Each structure stands twice: as C-alpha cells, then as structure tokens.
C-alpha cells in the first residue's frame with residue numbers, strides 16, 4: 002500500500018499485487034493469467050501491435066520488450082548453432098523462441114506455470130523449431146537443469162517475481178557454463194527503497210545481485226524507449242474504456258498504477274558473464 006500524501010495516491014492491495022509486467026506472483030496466479038490471456042483476442046492481436054508493430058505475430062509476448070530489444074538480447078547472449086540457450090521464466094515461449102530461431106541455437110524454456118509450459122510446447126511449430134526447443138516446469142531459483150548445461154540464459158521481465166533474488170543469481174551461475182552469458186530485462190526503482198514504488202522493484206538492484214553472486218562484466222543499461230512503448234500500450238488500452246475482454250481489462254488495471262509509477266522506475270537491460 003502507498004502511504005497517502007507522500008506519494009500522492011493510495012493503491013489498493015489488490016492493485017499492487019496486479020502490477021506490473023504481469024499479473025501476479027505465484028505460479029497458480031500466472032496459470033490463471035495465462036488461461037485468461039488465451040481467451041483474449043485483444044492480448045493476442047492488439048497488445049503486440051501496440052507494443053511494437055515490428056514484432057512478428059508469433060511472438061505473442063507476455064512482457065514489454067519491443068523487437069529492437071529482442072534483437073539486442075539475441076546479440077548479447079553470444080550463442081549460435083550447437084549451443085543451448087535457456088529462457089528462464091519463458092512464459093508462452095515467444096521471446097525465447099524468436100531469439101533461438103534468430104541465432105540458430107537449441108532452446109530450453111523453464112517456467113513456474115504449467116499452463117505456460119504447455120502453451121509454449123504447442124507453439125514450437127509456429128517458429129519452425131520442432132524438437133530444437135523444449136519446455137519444462139521449474140522455478141527461477143530451482144530450474145532443474147544440470148550444472149553448466151546452459152551456454153547462455155535469457156530472462157525477460159521476471160526476476161522481480163522471485164522472493165529471493167540472491168538464490169536466483171546463484172542458480173543462474175550454477176546452470177551457466179564458465180564464460181556463459183546472462184541477459185535479463187527488468188525494472189528498478191530510481192530511488193532504492195522508494196515507498197511509492199511497488200515493493201518488488203523498490204528493493205531490486207539487478208547489478209548488485211549479480212555481482213554479489215560472482216558474475217563478471219555486469220552491465221546495467223537503461224532503455225527509456227522501451228518504456229515509451231509500454232506507455233503507449235497502457236494509454237491505448239485505457240482509452241478503450243470498460244471491456245469484457247479479460248486480457249484488456251487486466252492491462253487496463255495494470256496500466257492505471259504503472260503509469261503513475263513510471264517516472265519513479267527505470268527500464269533496464271542487464272548483461273553479465275559467468276566467470277571462467
């Protein structure tokens with residue numbers, strides 16, 4: 002809950018839980034969100050177009066990274082044919098499959114939601130990946146992958162959902178081979194501990210978490226242009242008014258709070274290397 006007065010608004014607990022980048026914290030909640038989104042024509046067709054008309058339709062993201070951002074991820078993971086790319090918290094798999102197809106790597110997607118994992122598995126043919134991509138249920142902090150199995154890991158708009166980010170960072174180092182790359186996208190409060198920012202971002206410093214776990218070459222860069230795309234999605238969704246489309250209603254609820262918090266947060270792309 003936001004303290005009244007200091008932040009100019011008071012958010013209900015329900016709204017705080019709903020915001021942002023997705024739709025709840027626990028895998029069961031995400032299961033519900035993915036079931037609802039499968040029934041939402043607006044989420045499937047309009048959301049990606051508003052986020053970025055350049056996004057190939059098959060991506061169907063459950064996140065806020067435009068096409069240029071996916072291209073940046075594809076370049077930063079530094080993998081190619083014969084390598085294994087892991088997409089941690091892969092959701093319905095689109096961003097990871099787009100990157101894997103672009104670089105020619107095999108893909109293993111892991112997500113806490115069984116609904117998302119089933120949808121991602123069903124969608125492999127839309128990317129022409131077939132058995133080159135596989136998906137499994139697992140946790141951000143307990144992926145079930147073997148030590149050093151991954152040549153690179155990407156993680157789009159999900160680190161904030163982990164209750165213990167240090168555990169996730171240690172798991173990332175465990176599954177990455179020496180020299181393997183990590184690329185993640187997230188949000189952070191501009192002011193550490195800002196009481197006006199939802200807790201999961203207020204306390205998050207991705208770079209510090211990764212350095213503390215022993216990652217090298219940690220770089221955190223801001224991507225304000227991505228945030229402008231997110232703003233455009235919320236503005237367009239809210240302009241449509243009340244709707245029976247569950248996906249549209251979900252994004253409208255998220256947008257009401259996210260638009261207030263946007264000036265207080267920064268959109269980040271984070272890269273790091275597992276030391277050799």
Ligand SMILES: C[S@@+](CC[C@H](N)C(=O)[O-])C[C@H]1O[C@@H](n2cnc3c(N)ncnc32)[C@H](O)[C@@H]1O
Nearest residue numbers: 023031063064090091092113140141157159162
């Ligand atoms: C905003 S969505 C992003 C999904 C996907 N990366 C994309 O770009 O479409 C966040 C994802 O994190 C997953 N998630 C949240 N908490 C998790 C956890 N503790 N372990 C594994 N996955 C988790 C959710 O199921 C959801 O798929």
